[in-house]
Amino acid sequence: MPPFSTQSSVRSRCSLLKGCIPWPAEFAATYRAKGYWRGETLGAHLRRWAAERPSAVAVIAGEEQLTYEDFNGHADTLAMHLGQLRLRNRDRILVQLTNSPRFFILIFACFRIGVIPILTLPAHRESEMAHFASLSRASAYVVPANDRFDYVSLARGVRQRVPSIRHLIVDGDDERELFSLPRLMKPSSSKAIEDQSTASDVALFLLSGGTTGYPKLIPRTHNDYSYNFRRSSEIAGFDESTRYLAVLPVSHNFPLGSPGALGVFERGGTVVLSNDPSSQGAFKLIERQRITHTSVVPTIALRWIESAETRRTDLSSLRVLQVGGARLAEEVARKVRPVLGCRLQQVFGMAEGLLNYTQLDDDEETIVSSQGLPICPDDELRFVNEEGEEVPSGSPGELLVRGPYTIRGYYQAPEHNARAFTPDGFYRSGDVVRRLPTGHLVVEGRAKDMINRGGEKISAVDVENHLLAHPRIRDAAVVAIPDREFGERVCVFIITRDGAPLGLPEIGAFLSTRQVAKFMYPERVELVDAFPLTNVGKVDKKSLRQIAAKISLDREQTE
Ligand code: OOB
Numbered sequence: 001m002p003p004f005s006t007q008s009s010v011r012s013r014c015s016l017l018k019g020c021i022p023w024p025a026e027f028a029a030t031y032r033a034k035g036y037w038r039g040e041t042l043g044a045h046l047r048r049w050a051a052e053r054p055s056a057v058a059v060i061a062g063e064e065q066l067t068y069e070d071f072n073g074h075a076d077t078l079a080m081h082l083g084q085l086r087l088r089n090r091d092r093i094l095v096q097l098t099n100s101p102r103f104f105i106l107i108f109a110c111f112r113i114g115v116i117p118i119l120t121l122p123a124h125r126e127s128e129m130a131h132f133a134s135l136s137r138a139s140a141y142v143v144p145a146n147d148r149f150d151y152v153s154l155a156r157g158v159r160q161r162v163p164s165i166r167h168l169i170v171d172g173d174d175e176r177e178l179f180s181l182p183r184l185m186k187p188s189s190s191k192a193i194e195d196q197s198t199a200s201d202v203a204l205f206l207l208s209g210g211t212t213g214y215p216k217l218i219p220r221t222h223n224d225y226s227y228n229f230r231r232s233s234e235i236a237g238f239d240e241s242t243r244y245l246a247v248l249p250v251s252h253n254f255p256l257g258s259p260g261a262l263g264v265f266e267r268g269g270t271v272v273l274s275n276d277p278s279s280q281g282a283f284k285l286i287e288r289q290r291i292t293h294t295s296v297v298p299t300i301a302l303r304w305i306e307s308a309e310t311r312r313t314d315l316s317s318l319r320v321l322q323v324g325g326a327r328l329a330e331e332v333a334r335k336v337r338p339v340l341g342c343r344l345q346q347v348f349g350m351a352e353g354l355l356n357y358t359q360l361d362d363d364e365e366t367i368v369s370s371q372g373l374p375i376c377p378d379d380e381l382r383f384v385n386e387e388g389e390e391v392p393s394g395s396p397g398e399l400l401v402r403g404p405y406t407i408r409g410y411y412q413a414p415e416h417n418a419r420a421f422t423p424d425g426f427y428r429s430g431d432v433v434r435r436l437p438t439g440h441l442v443v444e445g446r447a448k449d450m451i452n453r454g455g456e457k458i459s460a461v462d463v464e465n466h467l468l469a470h471p472r473i474r475d476a477a478v479v480a481i482p483d484r485e486f487g488e489r490v491c492v493f494i495i496t497r498d499g500a501p502l503g504l505p506e507i508g509a510f511l512s513t514r515q516v517a518k519f520m521y522p523e524r525v526e527l528v529d530a531f532p533l534t535n536v537g538k539v540d541k542k543s544l545r546q547i548a549a550k551i552s553l554d555r556e557q558t559e
Pocket of ligand 1 (some may be wrong): 258324481
């Protein structure tokens with residue numbers, strides 16, 4: 001049988017992947033008519049980029065360099081070999097790579113044959129990975145070769161639990177596994193692969209910040225994700241001279257497509273990859289590679305500023321520092337230009353879609369005190385109170401959104417979708433936001449039950465569920481505790497069966513046996529006899545958050 005059947009490409013023109021919710025036809029027609037959706041698949045994007053500037057360098061990682069032409073050729077070769085592994089249009093694969101040029105070659109190979117990569121983070125562990133695998137019935141799982149962590153063992157554990165995984169593919173050589181990503185990219189008689197998908201198909205899955213239970217899978221189509229990074233790259237001022245440093249994991253929407261690496265490729269610039277966000281590592285690369293743009297979360301921005309205040313560094317090439325993922329304190333924002341010598345661009349985005357950027361020519365006050373303007377004139381924003389009623393203009397309310405690159409539902413999650421979206425298709429962001437008269441948004445806080453640890457989103461319910469499995473824990477309530485370094489950390493209030501305390505080391509040891517990602521571990525534990533309750537008898541998280549805030553304040557005062 002030939003590696004690519006034409007049948008599958010015909011089928012893909014009929015309907016979206018089962019379990020995904022499409023945009024209603026009249027909205028889709030408008031988004032096409034207005035040019036937001038251009039009908040170009042992501043695989044075709046790469047072909048265009050390679051034709052436009054074949055010998056320009058697309059990616060640099062250490063000593064490795066990849067031109068646009070090589071990038072395109074390797075993607076074709078890999079696509080062919082993945083086809084030979086019987087990976088087909090609409091099959092799902094788990095991608096858990098650190099920042100490596102092969103991450104990009106892999107996802108574009110997938111886009112071409114219609115295989116849908118699920119972009120997980122390097123920090124995820126067996127518990128989360130097994131969940132993604134079984135929910136998506138993934139056919140393959142791609143991991144780094146032994147890094148500081150043994151990803152091959154992790155993947156083997158997941159494969160044992162989820163039999164749909166037929167292949168483990170390692171980015172490097174590992175004697176335990178058959179398939180090596182570099183070898184699957186070695187040129188053979190590859191020729192241009194015919195695109196197996198259409199632009200309205202799902203191209204990739206991003207992960208949600210996660211509020212109830214495990215992160216949800218977010219289906220992004222070729223059309224909508226293309227708009228996401230094309231429009232963003234305009235706003236960020238990317239062009240062929242852009243040299244973008246990626247220090248955040250590129251499987252996250254911010255460094256991937258907001259505008260991120262894909263935004264750089266669209267404009268013909270160069271992406272420099274690193275896995276080291278420390279100021280030392282990053283400053284060295286910025287200087288050596290003459291980096292013009294980069295994006296970080298607030299905790300990293302703060303560390304860079306503190307380091308630049310005390311150490312002489314040459315950051316003269318840096319034009320724009322984008323900061324997003326969590327709230328950037330205004331005092332920190334004010335220091336970006338004087339200390340780092342570049343412009344600040346605040347980015348308030350979400351994997352579900354909506355993106356906001358401060359404009360490069362906004363006045364300094366707006367840049368430091370707001371989280372920017374939505375990128376599309378057809379982003380429809382509503383601000384509502386707890387009853388779902390519209391709040392007066394300019395007052396804070398929960399932000400609801402609908403638009404050409406904001407999803408209408410998570411993958412295979414009908415019950416959750418009924419809560420997370422309004423009946424007319426607005427996504428309930430869970431963020432409490434107000435709009436300034438200029439249209440800029442200010443993020444005030446969050447209505448959702450989630451901890452944002454320096455940009456890592458942690459579901460309170462998820463951590464609670466793990467803790468409830470501990471033999472000595474009767475009940476657990478997880479909330480955010482304010483923290484100077486990370487913005488928030490995980491704090492847990494527990495009721496133990498014997499009334500005796502349980503320490504953080506014990507909790508950590510327990511979570512590690514359950515293969516929970518380390519960033520989700522509580523960093524503060526409080527023993528209580530009972531939880532405060534709301535009128536309807538629910539655990540009153542608001543007052544627990546207040547107690548946690550007080551603990552944090554007292555601690556700061558005694559320090
Ligand atoms: C980005 O995406 P996610 O999906 O990891 O997290 C989205 C959530 C938002 O709903 C909000 O709660 C928070 O992260 N957030 C911010 C923020 N940017 C994101 N909160 C305050 N200020 C900001 N600037 O985090 C993301 C996706 C694309 C670009 C940038 C960030």
